[in-house]
Amino acid sequence: MGVSLQDINRTVSGEIHLADVNLEFESGSRNVILGRTLAGKTSLLRIMAGLDRPTKGRILIDGRDVTGVSVRKRSVAMVYQLFINYPSLTVYQNIASPLKTSGIPKSEIDRKVRDIAGMLRIDDLLDRLPAELSGGQQQRTAIARAMVKNAELLLMDEPLVNLDYKLREELRVELQDIFSRRQAIVVYTTTEPTEALLLGGNITVLDEGRILQSGTTQAVYRNPATVKVAEVFSDPPINFLGGRIQKRTAVFGQDIRVPLEGDMRNLPDGDYTFGIRSNHFFLSKNGPTDAQIQAQVELAEINGSETFIHFHHAGDRLVAQEDGIHPYRIGSAVTLYVSPGCLFVFDPEDNLVAAPSVDRIHAKAV
């Protein structure tokens, strides 16, 4: 089975929610739609589910036009941000509800419900009402209900966003495992780059209703086509510094000079924007050509297992990342290093012209 979106547009009272969206989803594929809040992710899912109709464009399933087909007649399942369950039904009845409308024998329903409940580890909660469950358990119930009927299209709209981070971490890993056992096309929206990376598969980066880039998740992460994609697909935010290339040397910030390596040596002189991911600012010198930046810590943000060091340089707000948890006082001085192999280079039109090659990053360690 395959789903194809052709020229999808959606405008609601003059506001453009989606513009010229063309996408193909293959059977059994895992797809992430990444974008900030209001980028049009939910609109896209709702159109795919058949809950909303596109203003313009068609949706084909296996080559058949289903644009106007009612949601009841489609083989879809959806999980929302909010924990949506039928409050008056028990967990068991909730999970069984999509099967009851399809006329499957009772014993078969029972088997399927217990199966999926086991997979999501809510098999001991089947007699409870949703209101008696924790947020995590409620969302597990909603996911179980979406999974139980083996829909061909499984849509998940930021399903983990309202959970505590520990629960989010656990469910993410479990979901990945569960998805891999399914034949359905999974479409999963998120605002979080780390979540997108973890789920892998294909990614579509959406911004203001338009597709900025699609491809395999790793390829897009390594080669963001534009400044905007790099921005959306980085957490903490990727650092941008305006500058120029002069005689095979990148010059940016307060006179930071980095001699270019490899293919980048072929770039013509001129103005460029340089992008450096936060984890590519190093606290120690790795190579003889590394450039050095002196900075004052503005805030050290501690995110689980990393420390994000926020600092200012030449009027830009930058972030560096250090593994582990380390105390930094506001205002203390740090020295950071930039390696030539870790630069993203964008032309004045904000399009990517060179990216660090994975080989080069790996080679550095040896």
Next chain:
Amino acid sequence: MARIELNEIAHSYHPNPADESDYALKRIQYVWEDGGAYALLGPSGCGKTTLLNIISGLLIPTRGKVLYDGIDVTGLPPEKRNIAQVFQFPVLYDTMSVFNNLAFPLRNRGVESGEVDRRVREVADILDLTPYLNKRAEGLAADAKQKISLGRGLVRSDVAAILFDEPLTVIDPHLKWNLRRKLKDIHEQLKLTFIYVTHDQVEALTFADKVVVMYEGEIVQIGSPQDLFDNPEHTFVGYFIGSPGMNFLDCTLEGNVARCNGARIPLDDGVAAKGRNAQGKIELGIRPIHLQVSSVAVDGGVPANVKMVEDQGSYRLVNLTLDGKTLRARVPESEPIPEDQAWLVFPLEWTRLFADGRLIK
């Protein structure tokens, strides 16, 4: 400004608590030093909000005493304790202007109007609220509203401590950073005692100099963020701090070696000696970031199988199986990952032993 002392505090919501399990808080003993930035961190239901309400005076504990600068205030209501509190969602006087909102606590205490004006402007300046002073509070964005709530605490020159109850819950993610920074700045500037309740490790670890981790009504560890990460004193802290959390393996000790099923993991002599004397269930713990993965057999390496690799961009999470147990290792972007067979090295200085959940030390 005050030093807050919790003396043998316990609290139960049952009228006649029978046993341990009826208590939402079990015997808390702690001193909050004047001018500290504290965070109370724990999952929902761990008792952190109960503890906060006992400090603020909204709840009277079943047992124990609360002392402010040595004076017993256990029975005093919040208004007599000189504390300020910022709630989960912004609590404002909708019909008043921002200025009047900020002035409200001072006017209620009969401060003369010149002084009120001076204090309000000072605080508005610190919080970047000056342009809004004459606007009605109702129409402002959530982050500005939350700053007003904080401002109502800051205007009072006599305030002993400011308590925060998950104050960033309703703030847009991209604005949280600004507010966190602001809080940190204000603390540096004013040196007030801040107590910050949250279930979010990022907020707690970023904000606080000292983090109090709570679990099932008990304080399981108090320490600096780095302490909690490097030296968790309880398996819960190991699990809760860091993403992903610590790896734990059930094991038995044989001399200086921990046996986990078939695998033999060498330990530090001192740790192993103490471990042999400990009672209860023994677990070995190591953080994914400290677990080293090698593609060739190395001295002291434990063979394991690579099951799955999750590429996180700046690093990879490698899921390995070691005699049926799953372990996770965090490998930097620049390091290679073995295809199938791997050898795990447990660095002695980062390998911890826990007995019944508590660190053996």
Next chain:
Amino acid sequence: MKIQKRTIALCVYFGVLILPIYWMLNMSLRTNADILGYFALYPKDPTFANYIKIFTDPTWYTAYINAMIYVGMNTVMSLAFALPAAYAFSRYKFIGDGQMFFWLLTNRMAPPAVFLLPYLQLYSTINLMDTHMAVALAHCLFNVPLAIWILEGFMSGIPKEIDETAFIDGYSFPRFFITIFIPLIRAGVGVTAFFCFMFSWVELLFARTLTITEAKPIVATMTRTISATGLDWGLLAAAGVLTIVPGGLVIWFVRNHLAKGFALGRV
């Protein structure tokens, strides 16, 4: 101390609230001669004669039953018509929705006296005069809009993602509405039923005008008895007491939803 003062004030108020009702109860337990004979704070010689008369005289007790019938009919009708309409207002945007909603509410605010004459004519024309249906139908004028208003408030509190989930799960609309949605707003339906009951039960003008004998309710019987029997205070009081009983019972059943109900689901 402050709390005590408040409580005392509240108790005094409740005393005042109960007093007139108590006085009627007092009267109902005395005979007319007794009432007119001397003044007493409580019945010195309580008698159930008035109640016995009401329960044995068919003009009284059928009037009581009549009222029950049309109130019940009206409550069921109001709910049946209001539920789908309220759903439409809470979920959909459609041409003229705002105007429709306002128009419906204006009917709640129309003076019943305005409609009195045309009703006489209308119901005579369609041969509904003096039937339970006539009163039940007439009361729909204010009860259906009210029910829509209250139910819409309750329904808007239910996230519409629930509806969508049900449609994705393959439920047809009627099946979803009956098996999933209505149970979700149970409290709202209860409160709405209470209000419909209440307004239909207390209404006098339509009930009196549209009935002659067959469907005449107790409220109308009472107004006519004042002139007919030359003011039998005891009997009147007993009838009055009996009209309070059903309302009291209904309040008791919905007491837990009362506070929210009176805010019409809009708090």
Next chain:
Amino acid sequence: MEKWPNNKAWFLVLPAFIIVAFSGIIPLMTVVNYSIQDIFGPGEAVFVGTEWFKEMLGNHRLHDALWRQFMFSGLVLLIEIPLGILIALAMPKRGWGVSASLVILALPLVIPWNVIGTIWIIFTRPDIGLFGVGINSLDLLEVPFDHTAKPIYAWITLLAMEVWHWTPLVALLAYAGLRAIPEAYFQAAKIDGASAWATFLYIQLPKMRGVLTIAVLLRWMDSFLIYAEPFALTGGGPGNTTTFLSIYLVKLATMQFDLGPAAAFSLIYFLIVLLFSFAFYQALLNVGRGEKA
């Protein structure tokens, strides 16, 4: 919450529309019909245009009734709203007292409106009523109390009855509004050292704005439409001093059979009510908007 645009929703509204239209629009048409004709008997009518409207608009008895009506509704609001708020504030917040208070409060609301009249006749009569006998035994009044004796007595009795009957509704609404205020507001007020009065003024009153608007709207409308209670209690007397709009209209229509003028009057009456409903409805919508912003 964003609503789904779908004109098929009309099918769900249609049954309700039909039944209300049957009771609301058809009779209204009849009224309009009457109002522009002079009816002598069945099938004998002459078109008279706006004559009845002119006549009614110039009718001093209508003016008097309208004036009385405004006076009465205004007084009712002035007494019931503050009193209702006070009661709501005094009510318990938890425990068995909540249910008990709610049940007692709701009791007057389920009593048929003419029985309310009966109750108050029995209660205030100078011969058998507790209030009547009680007040006269104090011997304070020049003319002994009897609600039919002096217009002022009739008014006091009517107002007392109205306040007795409907203040509970205001109190219940206000109570529901109060209970919806999150506890954190009161905690913050305590911490800020606010007095009870300041808490009321800056937290409780603003947060009750929505329900209080509903209360004002309902009380204004219903007191404007009042019929059964004064009809049972005073029948519009003594003289015409308690003849409100509804009572006058019913008198006009059923006792004098002046169908044309009565119909014209009905429409004027309806328009007045509509005008106010609309104003209140707009106010209500604005309140809702204000809370969301």
